[in-house]
Amino acid sequence: MMNKLEHIVTWEIPNSWCYAKLEDLGSGENAIVDGPFGSNLKVSDYVAYSTNGVPVLTTKNLEGDYSKDSVRYISQNKYEEIKRSKVQPGDILVAKIGSIGKTGIYPAGMKTAIIPANLLKYSVTHSVEFKYVFSYLNFFAFQQFIKIIATATAQPAFNVTKFRKLPIPLPPKDEQHRIVFKSEELFSELDKGIENLKTAQDQLKVYRQALLKHAFEGKLTAKWEAGGKEGSKPKAPKPLAPLITKELAELPELPKEWGWVKVDVYCDLEKNSLKAGPFGSSLKKEFYVKKGYKVYGQEQVISGDWTYGDYFIDEEKYLELESCKVKPFDILISLVGTVGKVLVLPEDIAPGVINPRLVKITPNLKVVVPEFFKYYFESSFLRGLYKLKTHGATMDVLNLGIIQELPFPICSLEEQKRMIESLEARLSEVDQLDQTIIVALQQAEALRQSILKKAFSGQLMPQDPHDEPASALLARIKAEKLSQSENKKGRT
Numbered sequence: 001m002m003n004k005l006e007h008i009v010t011w012e013i014p015n016s017w018c019y020a021k022l023e024d025l026g027s028g029e030n031a032i033v034d035g036p037f038g039s040n041l042k043v044s045d046y047v048a049y050s051t052n053g054v055p056v057l058t059t060k061n062l063e064g065d066y067s068k069d070s071v072r073y074i075s076q077n078k079y080e081e082i083k084r085s086k087v088q089p090g091d092i093l094v095a096k097i098g099s100i101g102k103t104g105i106y107p108a109g110m111k112t113a114i115i116p117a118n119l120l121k122y123s124v125t126h127s128v129e130f131k132y133v134f135s136y137l138n139f140f141a142f143q144q145f146i147k148i149i150a151t152a153t154a155q156p157a158f159n160v161t162k163f164r165k166l167p168i169p170l171p172p173k174d175e176q177h178r179i180v181f182k183s184e185e186l187f188s189e190l191d192k193g194i195e196n197l198k199t200a201q202d203q204l205k206v207y208r209q210a211l212l213k214h215a216f217e218g219k220l221t222a223k224w225e226a227g228g229k230e231g232s233k234p235k236a237p238k239p240l241a242p243l244i245t246k247e248l249a250e251l252p253e254l255p256k257e258w259g260w261v262k263v264d265v266y267c268d269l270e271k272n273s274l275k276a277g278p279f280g281s282s283l284k285k286e287f288y289v290k291k292g293y294k295v296y297g298q299e300q301v302i303s304g305d306w307t308y309g310d311y312f313i314d315e316e317k318y319l320e321l322e323s324c325k326v327k328p329f330d331i332l333i334s335l336v337g338t339v340g341k342v343l344v345l346p347e348d349i350a351p352g353v354i355n356p357r358l359v360k361i362t363p364n365l366k367v368v369v370p371e372f373f374k375y376y377f378e379s380s381f382l383r384g385l386y387k388l389k390t391h392g393a394t395m396d397v398l399n400l401g402i403i404q405e406l407p408f409p410i411c412s413l414e415e416q417k418r419m420i421e422s423l424e425a426r427l428s429e430v431d432q433l434d435q436t437i438i439v440a441l442q443q444a445e446a447l448r449q450s451i452l453k454k455a456f457s458g459q460l461m462p463q464d465p466h467d468e469p470a471s472a473l474l475a476r477i478k479a480e481k482l483s484q485s486e487n488k489k490g491r492t
Contacts, residue, residue, distance in 0.1 A: 004149050005030065010140070013169045014458035018470045024477065025133060029485075033098055034160045035115040036082045046072045054079040055113040057087065059095055062104030071113075072196040079114060085121070087113045090135055092122040097157040101146040103137050120160055126479045129176035135183065136168055139452045167309040169456050169476060172467035179451075179455050185452050194444050201437050208430050210378040211423060216409050218255035220422045240264045243439055252381075259307040259410045263403055265410060266361065266368045270325045270384035273362040276335075277354045282321065283313070293318040294352030296326055302333045303345040306350075313353070324360070325351040331370050333377065339390050339398040342377050344370040352438055359400050372416040376424060379460055382406060 010019060026032050035041065047053055053073030060070035074144050079086075087093065095102040097118035097319040106113065106121075115121055124133050146182055149162040172178065214220050240262040243251075251260055267273040277283070283295070288311050295311040318325070326332070328347040335338065335356045354360050361469050376382060385406060411419075454460040 005162060010166060011457055012166050014463050016463060016467055017169055017171050017458060018474055019167045020170045020474050021164065022168055024164050024474060025128050027123045027124055030084055031123045032120060032160060032164050033085055034120040035085045035117045037117045038084055041116060045074050046077050047075050049073055052076055055111055057113050057115050059099060062093055062095060062102050068394040074114065082114060085115050087115055087121045092137065094122060096120050096121050100150055100156050100158055100231050101143045105134065114412050121187045125146060125477055129180050131180045132176045135452060136456060138348050139456055140449045170470045172470050173473055174467050175461060178461045181463055183455050185453055190444055194441065197437050197440050199292055201434065204430050204434050208427065209380040211426050212375055215419050215423045216259050216376050216379060217252055220419050234420055241480060243407055254409060258409055260407045262412045263408055265408065266408060267361055268362040268364045268374060271328055275360055276325060277356040278321055278324050280356050283355055287317050289314050290409060294350045295333060295355055296358065298334045298357050301332050301341050302342060304336050306343065306345055318353060321353045324358060326352055326354060327362055329363060329370055330432050331363060331373055333359045335398045337396065339396045340377060340383055342374040344374055359403060369413065369416045369420060378447055
């Protein structure tokens with residue numbers, strides 16, 4: 001089998017530069033190591049936080065999050081068993097499983113820590129410019145090297161031995177300093193622009209939620225008198241207990257033509273108009289077939305595309321799960337992980353059933369416009385009401401019982417339609433602005449990579465003929481490492 005490293009193609013560099021391997025620029029015996037595998041670090045090894053505990057890092061830490069929720073701990077005794085994988089402040093961290101190639105720096109002032117199996121640490125020798133090496137690991141071309149050595153499994157991963165052998169263009173020491181100084185100067189201006197763009201993006205999110213808040217307080221449209229059958233509230237087959245006076249007192253004030261109700265008022269009068277997906281054992285993967293009746297799950301709701309996904313069941317199973325079948329204009333709600341996302345099914349859907357991770361509502365179209373429900377359910381106001389109840393041990397979980405207890409606003413169909421029309425016009429403007437910001441952020445990242453490309457090909461700064469060649473620097477680093485290794489053997 002061909003070695004994947006043979007597919008690594010380097011680029012032309014100045015004569016005073018040379019190519020090294022990542023391991024050549026490492027410091028110490030365990031310069032590039034990953035965390036302990038399997039039985040060497042089990043869940044049972046973790047202990048409650050204490051001043052003597054040793055932190056075990058996670059991929060969250062690569063983004064600079066070192067809060068208690070993102071770090072677990074092991075005892076000193078356990079640390080002694082696996083200290084080969086220790087991390088010191090200033091070490092570079094790289095994800096080697098999952099989000100492969102994602103990097104971070106273990107900050108100064110932190111305690112000695114341990115990495116798990118999905119991370120590796122890279123201790124860079126003081127003989128080279130640390131920031132130069134770290135920037136290189138984030139360079140697009142190097143990230144492509146990572147993908148080349150990765151294995152295609154359920155989660156992408158790469159081998160540490162192959163990582164050590166990956167090439168890095170090495171300039172003379174003085175030129176490394178010049179490259180870092182110039183690139184940081186350019187990145188400083190770029191980062192200011194990116195920060196402003198992200199601030200604007202955050203402001204758009206706040207504005208979007210403010211629009212939704214005003215919409216469901218009846219402030220986006222003129223007050224309409226609810227009248228006739230449109231404003232009536234028919235009873236569902238199994239009506240829920242109405243909101244009590246105390247609950248109503250805690251809710252925002254609505255226009256006098258509006259009211260607070262529970263979700264059953266929105267539902268169609270027929271049976272199973274408010275239904276959770278079947279129990280897991282009723283719809284296992286072994287029941288799936290290549291063609292048949294579609295199985296609707298969170299992938300459709302989260303993507304906003306009902307055609308997405310390719311899970312099907314046969315007619316016999318479909319008839320067995322008839323209570324969970326979907327209809328045109330049904331409202332689907334995600335229950336696990338990414339909770340509270342809503343998809344309104346169009347008129348031309350394929351027949352099928354929902355899976356256990358969804359709730360479906362068949363709306364009474366004489367009472368509610370499905371989009372009215374969607375916008376309200378995805379608003380920060382309602383999310384704030386159910387968020388505390390949905391927090392699970394490993395992920396958030398919503399359920400039908402929680403949904404049945406939530407308050408929902410009701411007004412005439414005519415006002416709902418006017419509100420949606422007004423809301424969508426404003427949200428369309430928000431979406432256009434957001435898309436403009438996304439494009440600008442992509443352009444900023446392209447500019448960053450363009451700067452890095454010049455930096456790592458010797459085009460960012462002019463060459464200085466008085467610089468010591470990088471080959472001499474690399475030879476000296478190797479000689480120092482060899483001397484240290486021999487001294488250690490002698491002491492042993």
